[in-house]
Amino acid sequence: MGFPSAAAAQDPVKVSTESELRQAWENPRTRAIELIDDIYLQACRSGEPIRESQVPLTVDGNGHTLRQTCFEKRLLRQDGTGYLLIEDIALTRGGNDGPGAALTTRGELTMRHVRVVQNLAEEPGGGVFSMRRVTVYDSVFTGNLANDDGGAIYARRGGVQVYDSLINSNLVDGSGGAIGSTGDILVVRSRVLGSTTDGDGGALYADEDGDITVLDSTVNGNTADGPGGAIFTLEGDVTVVNSTVDGNRADDRGGAISGEADVTILNSTIARNAAVAHVGGGIWSRGDAFITNSTVTDNYAEGQGGGVLAAGTLGLTYSTVTDNSASQAGDVGAGGRLRAFGSIIGPPDTTSEAGHVQRTTRTCEVPALSHSSGYNFITDSSCFTAANTEPTDIVGVADPALGPLSPNPEIGASLIPEPGSPVLNQIPPGACDVVPFGEDLEGEQHLGQFGIDPVAPVDADQRHVPRPQGGECDIGAVERGPADGSSSGAEGIDAPTVANGPAPVPRVSSLPAPNASGGNATDKPAQGSIEAKLDRLARFLRPLTQAANRFRKWRRCISHVPVSELGDPDHRFGFAYDERDGTAADRRAALTVDRKRGRPDYAFLRFASRRGCRSAPVVPGGTAEPARALAKTTRGRLGAGAPEPDAGRAASGGGDKAGIGALERRLRRLERRAGKVERDAERFDEWESCLSWVPVTEYGDPDGWFGYRFRTGSGELGYRAALAVDISEWDDPDYQFLAFAGVDRPFARRECESEPGEGVDRVAAAGPAARSMSGVPEVVSTARREAQASAKHRRRDLLHEIRSFREDLEDLVEPIGEFEIFDQCMFTIAVSAYGGGGGDAGYVYRKGQTRPALAMDMRGFDRGQYDFMGFPGEEPPQIECNEDASGFETDE
Numbered sequence: 001m002g003f004p005s006a007a008a009a010q011d012p013v014k015v016s017t018e019s020e021l022r023q024a025w026e027n028p029r030t031r032a033i034e035l036i037d038d039i040y041l042q043a044c045r046s047g048e049p050i051r052e053s054q055v056p057l058t059v060d061g062n063g064h065t066l067r068q069t070c071f072e073k074r075l076l077r078q079d080g081t082g083y084l085l086i087e088d089i090a091l092t093r094g095g096n097d098g099p100g101a102a103l104t105t106r107g108e109l110t111m112r113h114v115r116v117v118q119n120l121a122e123e124p125g126g127g128v129f130s131m132r133r134v135t136v137y138d139s140v141f142t143g144n145l146a147n148d149d150g151g152a153i154y155a156r157r158g159g160v161q162v163y164d165s166l167i168n169s170n171l172v173d174g175s176g177g178a179i180g181s182t183g184d185i186l187v188v189r190s191r192v193l194g195s196t197t198d199g200d201g202g203a204l205y206a207d208e209d210g211d212i213t214v215l216d217s218t219v220n221g222n223t224a225d226g227p228g229g230a231i232f233t234l235e236g237d238v239t240v241v242n243s244t245v246d247g248n249r250a251d252d253r254g255g256a257i258s259g260e261a262d263v264t265i266l267n268s269t270i271a272r273n274a275a276v277a278h279v280g281g282g283i284w285s286r287g288d289a290f291i292t293n294s295t296v297t298d299n300y301a302e303g304q305g306g307g308v309l310a311a312g313t314l315g316l317t318y319s320t321v322t323d324n325s326a327s328q329a330g331d332v333g334a335g336g337r338l339r340a341f342g343s344i345i346g347p348p349d350t351t352s353e354a355g356h357v358q359r360t361t362r363t364c365e366v367p368a369l370s371h372s373s374g375y376n377f378i379t380d381s382s383c384f385t386a387a388n389t390e391p392t393d394i395v396g397v398a399d400p401a402l403g404p405l406s407p408n409p410e411i412g413a414s415l416i417p418e419p420g421s422p423v424l425n426q427i428p429p430g431a432c433d434v435v436p437f438g439e440d441l442e443g444e445q446h447l448g449q450f451g452i453d454p455v456a457p458v459d460a461d462q463r464h465v466p467r468p469q470g471g472e473c474d475i476g477a478v479e480r481g482p483a484d485g486s487s488s489g490a491e492g493i494d495a496p497t498v499a500n501g502p503a504p505v506p507r508v509s510s511l512p513a514p515n516a517s518g519g520n521a522t523d524k525p526a527q528g529s530i531e532a533k534l535d536r537l538a539r540f541l542r543p544l545t546q547a548a549n550r551f552r553k554w555r556r557c558i559s560h561v562p563v564s565e566l567g568d569p570d571h572r573f574g575f576a577y578d579e580r581d582g583t584a585a586d587r588r589a590a591l592t593v594d595r596k597r598g599r600p601d602y603a604f605l606r607f608a609s610r611r612g613c614r615s616a617p618v619v620p621g622g623t624a625e626p627a628r629a630l631a632k633t634t635r636g637r638l639g640a641g642a643p644e645p646d647a648g649r650a651a652s653g654g655g656d657k658a659g660i661g662a663l664e665r666r667l668r669r670l671e672r673r674a675g676k677v678e679r680d681a682e683r684f685d686e687w688e689s690c691l692s693w694v695p696v697t698e699y700g701d702p703d704g705w706f707g708y709r710f711r712t713g714s715g716e717l718g719y720r721a722a723l724a725v726d727i728s729e730w731d732d733p734d735y736q737f738l739a740f741a742g743v744d745r746p747f748a749r750r751e752c753e754s755e756p757g758e759g760v761d762r763v764a765a766a767g768p769a770a771r772s773m774s775g776v777p778e779v780v781s782t783a784r785r786e787a788q789a790s791a792k793h794r795r796r797d798l799l800h801e802i803r804s805f806r807e808d809l810e811d812l813v814e815p816i817g818e819f820e821i822f823d824q825c826m827f828t829i830a831v832s833a834y835g836g837g838g839g840d841a842g843y844v845y846r847k848g849q850t851r852p853a854l855a856m857d858m859r860g861f862d863r864g865q866y867d868f869m870g871f872p873g874e875e876p877p878q879i880e881c882n883e884d885a886s887g888f889e890t891d892e
Helices: 018-026 530-555 625-638 647-652 660-689 768-773 782-788 791-825
Strands: 013-015 032-035 039-041 057-068 076-078 084-092 103-105 109-117 128-130 134-137 140-142 153-155 160-163 166-168 179-181 185-188 191-193 204-206 212-215 218-220 231-233 238-241 244-246 257-259 263-266 269-271 283-285 289-292 295-297 300-304 308-310 314-317 320-322 325-328 332-334 338-341 558-566 575-578 586-588 590-593 602-607 692-699 707-711 717-720 722-725 735-741 827-834 842-844 853-856 866-872
Touching: 013 018, 018 032, 018 039, 057 076, 084 103, 103 109, 109 128, 134 153, 153 160, 160 179, 179 185, 185 204, 204 212, 212 231, 231 238, 238 257, 263 283, 283 289, 289 308, 314 332, 530 660, 530 791, 558 866, 575 842, 590 722, 590 853, 602 692, 660 791, 722 853
Parallel strands: 013 032, 032 057, 039 057, 057 084, 076 103, 084 109, 103 128, 109 134, 109 140, 128 153, 134 160, 140 166, 153 179, 160 185, 166 191, 179 204, 185 212, 191 218, 204 231, 212 238, 218 244, 231 257, 238 263, 244 269, 257 283, 263 289, 269 295, 283 308, 289 314, 295 320, 300 325, 308 332, 314 338
Antiparallel strands: 558 590, 558 602, 575 586, 575 707, 602 735, 602 866, 692 722, 692 735, 707 717, 707 842, 735 866, 827 853, 827 866
């Protein structure tokens, strides 16, 4: 087998202790490490061993074990992009609140003869996480857990390739119980067993447009609470060749396979799978499905398609789809059309105890345009109409007389025809070799390197036994031959394996429309008096006005602090930093208050601590609660959906005590108040649009065990933590600080360059209604109206204006709700500048000089110098800022 060469340019560094391993691993020039003893990682204060290098590295364990003893610490972490080859080692008991508890790397990774056992990660990759391709040879992954995707392995780019390996009994609180990836997944000559997920893909999960290909392998006994008991693709294709997918379960569609694109099955068995609450007991395909020389049996679906259900075309060539059960389409369902040649279809199973639905006796549910290509055995007339059935088809015979399913389908063929079966010797030799239905699918891109052509003429059965065995060919996946005896099946004929593989913004919903027609008052009857309508509008406007007023006061509490990051991101110069874990001292950048430079990097936002300056407190219902309550209040106060009175009552006054002129003047006052609210919403939108979310992490230990070198006023050297911009892709930053970057400022003549805070256009473009809210009357003036129209016409026009004004107020719910959510999400973070207060005290910078730097100041009872505005480090507030930042009346 062509493994990548280690290509070490130096003799390996031999290690037998933790300190030796850390020193070798963290040295960016090391090219080879060799373990000569088991190593238990016990230096918990030092954290996980971290390597940052572009130099390729080989780690040879010589059969030894690397075990973590510290809580929530990885075994190995590679922050550089250098290629890693890990071999002949056991990695166990790693833990991490990020990805990859055993190993995480930014570069490409190859693992061979490796055991990855009992690791736990809070993010993708319970065992292994890579930003690029992961290739695994002859290894075991078992008992790993991820609280995200990929219970054993997860790769973001480049995908995952697994050869000759066992991936067993992994667990994920996400998707992909065994393997997850945003790229392609290839599994060759391997067993993927017994994994569990509460998401999609009990064993294999490909995100984005990744394809999944399984060759000469078994994917058995996996479960998913979502679709795809064994295999799920979000957008990509699924291809299964010479393999068994058996005993998997999904609580959604696709008991074995759920492909959101096309599914191709060649020479494989799909058996004993269940979609216990959905469709496609064996296979579900949102696109087309092509099945050749394969057996689909003993599967169960609560809905349609006990064996297979394809939303597009379903093609069956020399396949056996029988003894499946469902409430509809016991064996086969297709949304496009069914095409079949030489296949056994039916009968469905109606006797087993599986499931809780009434099982149908009807074999197929397919469109009438489906057409047989001949030589099929179909137990009823549900698959093709009489006009679309070929004379060579056998239709209406209840029993194909097949042997039972093998107790272990992965070790041999199943459902071999019994002597005297009606499917024997039905296809003349001249018609035996047939090109299967199928296409040159994207998901089959891996097959060429293994010499497999999915649309080559069929000249052998599922077991690769040549067709025919005798004078004519048999119908179905298995050709009965002399070696098959007379009963249940030949388990002595194994399919040849393929050749060795190569080295490889929360939103607030608007109110319900008050009037479907949108016409004048005579189109729909109005409700109550005009005076009552204005009362409801005034009550609704009040909380909007209060929120806008709070924003004006809120902005007066904000000041700017000039901050720059000193030091080189490439570690060539900066503040002295020492992890004190055996590695050499480093140079890192840090943030400092910068009042001397002409243009600081950022203007951090400082929130005053004086009386009246406070962010809205977090509410138990989450950040969407104020906006949700606002929308609910709006609905109640404006009386959405209620019937309106007749036009005559509205025209005659409808119980109004005030005159028409007073009512018009009151509406103008409400419009002016709403215009102020609108202008405040626009100012908040412009202000937020200029903001940058600066990801910041505190590096070093606040207790002084390691970190940035710090000189006290007396000249003593120690260590302190300091803040730096955190653009790492591995872990979330501590916080997102709010700042204006560079020269960006709101309400200036120039536009902000970055505008990272802009989520949506929160205020509608100015139209007639908006101009009316800003003080420009939408219709002619009151004086002119009094001179030209009767009271009846004035009231009708006033009702029309009230309706338009109500729609304008509805448009304000979302932008004001944006501020409510922003105010709920924002909090302050106490930060102080240390050093630089006179003398030589401060963080050690270049050439021994000292400079002040910023650090968290949230310990003890002293107040920090600065209360910087921030958000949680995971995501900016447009996405989520606490457990419930969803929009009003959504399912998020």
